[in-house]
Amino acid sequence: MADRLVTGRPWQVSGEALVIAMRLTPKAAMDRIEGIATLADGRSVLRARVRAVPEKGRANTALEVLLAKALGVPKSAVSVIAGGTSRLKSVRVAGSPDWLTAAIEKIC
Numbered sequence: 694m695a696d697r698l699v700t701g702r703p704w705q706v707s708g709e710a711l712v713i714a715m716r717l718t719p720k721a722a723m724d725r726i727e728g729i730a731t732l733a734d735g736r737s738v739l740r741a742r743v744r745a746v747p748e749k750g751r752a753n754t755a756l757e758v759l760l761a762k763a764l765g766v767p768k769s770a771v772s773v774i775a776g777g778t779s780r781l782k783s784v785r786v787a788g789s790p791d792w793l794t795a796a797i798e799k800i801c
Contacts, residue, residue, distance in 0.1 A: 701729060701731065701737035702729075702737065703715070703729055703736075703737040703738045703739045704739070704794070704797060706790040706794075707785070709787065709788065709789070709790065710785050710786055710787045710788065710790070710793075711785070711786045711788075711790055711793045711794065711797065712774070712783055712784070712785050712786075713739055713760075713783070713784045713785075713786065713797070714736060714737065714738045714739065714781070714782075714783060715738055715739050715740070715741060715756070715781070715782045715783070715784050716730065716732070716738040716739070716740045716741070716780055716781055716782075717741050717742075717743065717752060717753075717756050717780055717782055718740070718741070718742045718743075718780065719742075719743055719745055719746055719747040719752035719755075720744070720745075720746055720747070721742035721743060721744055722742075722744070723742065723744065724741075724742065724743045724744055724755060724759050725741070725742050725759075726739065726740070726741045726759065726760070726763055726800055726801075727740040727741060727742060728740060728801055729801050732781075738781065739797075739801065741756055741759060741760070743755035743756055743759060747778075750777070753773045753777060753782070756773065756782070756784070757771040757772060757773065757784070758771075760784060760786065763800050764786060764793065764796045764797060764800070765796060766786060766787075766788055766793075766796075770786055770787040770788055771784060771785070771786050771787075772784070772785050
């Protein structure tokens with residue numbers, strides 16, 4: 694794959710939330726967040742893997758649960774807002790942008 698690890702931030706503040714650019718790999722051996730990568734087109738993304746299959750939204754739901762647990766927010770605060778059927782997604786995490794930025798920097 695053309696991804697490489699970088700230190701760029703794949704998230705931006707949007708009101709009282711963060712919107713995170715993500716690359717999801719379904720059907721993985723374990724659920725995990727793999728860190729920040731740069732795609733071939735130069736965009737930074739947060740990479741994640743989930744065990745769920747990409748059928749009927751299962752992988753998206755697993756991503757929402759994984760991200761909520763990693764950031765310490767309720768599952769209801771995390772939602773896939775774009776890229777529902779794609780590996781590249783935009784995920785919205787509701788909450789204090791300052792607190793969320795600190796939390797996400799700890800897991801990257």
